[in-house]
Amino acid sequence: MPQRGRRRERRPPPGRGGRQRRPGPxxxxxxxxxxxxxxIRHDDQEFAGILRGALDSEEDPGDALAARTRNLAGILRASEWAGGCPVTATALGTAGRAPDIQQAAAEAFARRRELVHAGLTAAGIAEDDARELAHPVVSPLEGAEPAARVSRGEEPLHTAGRRLARLISCYR
Structure with a gap:
């Protein structure tokens, strides 16, 4: 007869051989x-298509990028500032902790620089200049979007577009 007040030891069912594992964090x-x-990969493909289309639609890459920023401002306004690119936010929010995410974001940014480089060289800008310009062209595009979302205003994107057009015109 079992004693009252004593706990019975729980044993795993036969064939289990120990603790059950639960999915952890x-x-x-x-x-x-x-x-x-x-x-990130989905956004990269979508953004690449839009960027390539913008650069192919205008003879002047500066005009194309300025038009792209105006278009993006309209898209963000229509989404009530909730839309936008997940690459920057995701990459910054996981920096140093999620190598797969960091790698996907790095690839997305590299692809954007390659597209800008190709658009600039197609417009007659020297190869070395186009390669160097790719960074200062992509960075303001990436920074102006979250700034517009936070301020709930188009001005960061419009300013970035105008300044990019001016910068690129210096090399034409």
Missing amino acids: GLSHRRAARSAVAA
């Missing part, structure tokens, strides 16, 4: 990382 972090990488 690592599993959910991996799923979140895969989702973030997928979102």
Whole structure:
């Protein structure tokens, strides 16, 4: 007869051989990382198409980028400032902690620089100048978007577009 007040030892069912494992926080972090990488890659393809289209639609790459920033401002305004590119925010929010996300973001930024470089060289800007200009062209585009979302205003994007057009005109 078992004694009252004493706990019975729980034993695993036969064939289990020990503790059952439950999915821990690592599993959910991996799923979140895969989702973030997928979102970055999707946005990268979408943005690349838009950027390529903008650069192909205008003879002057500065005019094309200024038009792109105006278009983006309209898209953000229409989304009530909730839309936008997940690459910058995701990359900054996980910097140093999620190598897969960091790698996907780095690839997205590199692809954007390559597209800008190709657009600039197609417009007659020297190869070395176009390569160097790719960074200062992509960076304001990436920075103006969150600034516009935070301020809930178009001016950061319009300013970036005008200044990029002016910068690029110096090399034509």
